[in-house]
Amino acid sequence: MVLRDRPFTSMTIDEYHTTIKSKVQGTWNLHNVALERKLPLDFFTMLSSISGVVGQKGQANYAAANVFLDSFAVYRRKLGLAADTIDLGAIEDVGYMSVHSDLMVALDTSAWTPINEALFHKIVRYSIIQQVAPIDRGSSQLVTSIAVPQQATSKLLVDARFGGLCFGDTLGAKGNDGKDGSKEIQALFLMVKGGVEHQAILDAMVGVVNRQFMAMLRLSDAMEPGKPLSSYGLDSLAAVEFRNWVRMELGAELTTLDITNAASLIALCEKITTRIKPAA
Numbered sequence: 001m002v003l004r005d006r007p008f009t010s011m012t013i014d015e016y017h018t019t020i021k022s023k024v025q026g027t028w029n030l031h032n033v034a035l036e037r038k039l040p041l042d043f044f045t046m047l048s049s050i051s052g053v054v055g056q057k058g059q060a061n062y063a064a065a066n067v068f069l070d071s072f073a074v075y076r077r078k079l080g081l082a083a084d085t086i087d088l089g090a091i092e093d094v095g096y097m098s099v100h101s102d103l104m105v106a107l108d109t110s111a112w113t114p115i116n117e118a119l120f121h122k123i124v125r126y127s128i129i130q131q132v133a134p135i136d137r138g139s140s141q142l143v144t145s146i147a148v149p150q151q152a153t154s155k156l157l158v159d160a161r162f163g164g165l166c167f168g169d170t171l172g173a174k175g176n177d178g179k180d181g182s183k184e185i186q187a188l189f190l191m192v193k194g195g196v197e198h199q200a201i202l203d204a205m206v207g208v209v210n211r212q213f214m215a216m217l218r219l220s221d222a223m224e225p226g227k228p229l230s231s232y233g234l235d236s237l238a239a240v241e242f243r244n245w246v247r248m249e250l251g252a253e254l255t256t257l258d259i260t261n262a263a264s265l266i267a268l269c270e271k272i273t274t275r276i277k278p279a280a
Contacts, residue, residue, distance in 0.1 A: 001049075001096065005058040007240045007256065019061035024068050031076065041082055043131040045124065046073065048085040050112075050145055054156065058237040073140040082131040086123055089145020090114040111154045113147045153215070158248075184208050185249055192276060205269040205276075212245055213265075225265045236260060252276045 002022050004015035027046060034041055051059050052066030069085050076083030090097045092114040115123075127142055129135075150156055150165040157166055188204045210222050217232055234242075239259040246252050252275040262268035 001062075003059075004061060005237065007058055007236055008060040009256075010236075011061060016061045016064075020065040020068070023065040027069060027072055031072075043128045044073075044076060044081065044083045045127045045131070046083070046085045048087045048141075050087045050089040050143065053087055053143055054146075054159075057241045070141050077140050083140055084127045084131050085141050086127055087141065087143045087145075088120075091117065091120055093117050094120075111147055111150060111156050112145050115145060184211065188276075198273070202266070202269055202273055205273050206265060208250075209269050209272065210265065212242065216241060216245075223265050225269075227264060229259070229262055229265065229268065234260065246272060250276050 002019050004011070004019045006012075006015060023046075030044075033039075034044075046069045048069040049062065049066040051063045052070055055063045066087070070087070073083040073085045089112055092098060094117045097114075123142060123144060130139065130142075146156070146162070146165065147154075148165055149167050150162060152166055154162075154166070156162040184204070185208055188201070188208055191201050191204055206225055210225075213219065213223055213229075213232070213234075214221075216238060217234065219232060223229075223232055236256060239256040242259055243254050243256055246254050250272060252272050254272065254275070258271055259268060262271070
């Protein structure tokens with residue numbers, strides 16, 4: 001694993017290739033050597049990442065490397081060779097995230113379930129068994145660490161692939177105004193369409209945006225509207241995530257500089273208000 005996290009729009013060619021080289025070139029090397037030496041491999045397990053399935057902010061290069069691994073497993077299977085990938089998420093007691101406690105603290109447990117080393121060993125064992133004596137011959141990919149069931153507020157649910165993971169008691173939370181900001185957004189759009197005075201729209205916008213920042217930055221308290229956004233830990237990667245949310249939910253186009261350079265929450269909301277395009 002080689003990480004060079006950066007928004008894709010500012011990622012250098014070297015940062016992109018440095019991250020993918022270890023997984024792409026390393027995998028081809030093992031594959032080609034096994035073929036050249038005519039080694040009858042019983043299993044060929046590759047450690048991939050959940051980033052290749054879901055994607056993580058600032059990790060377009062890392063996601064690409066892991067998508068390659070998942071695709072390579074399919075390629076080897078088509079050649080009649082053993083292959084399997086394990087898409088890992090957070091491992092809490094060993095490895096990279098165990099020594100980066102800040103990442104574990106920031107982990108959204110409504111979407112992700114960390115695993116420990118013992119469970120990781122069991123998953124690797126199952127991967128090997130799946131190739132030696134397969135239970136499901138059509139499967140070449142083990143996806144781990146996605147919480148089941150997903151909470152109704154989970155960001156994964158914007159992707160239709162994960163819609164079936166929200167069920168049971170979690171469905172009831174979706175209609176809870178305290179957990180779902182969709183009704184606030186709908187009310188905001190109605191205010192814009194109805195020609196409500198600017199200050200009222202701005203106040204509503206501050207409430208909607210504040211809620212999103214609290215969820216995204218995992219803040220326990222609401223932002224102070226006049227305080228600089230940088231004081232809440234807003235970095236360029238978080239700015240990219242927020243920009244995408246504004247585009248998808250509010251129909252407004254912002255640049256990451258619009259967000260990171262905003263003097264305060266109010267200043268940012270003023271800009272969004274002038275660019276909002278409510279659905280017809």
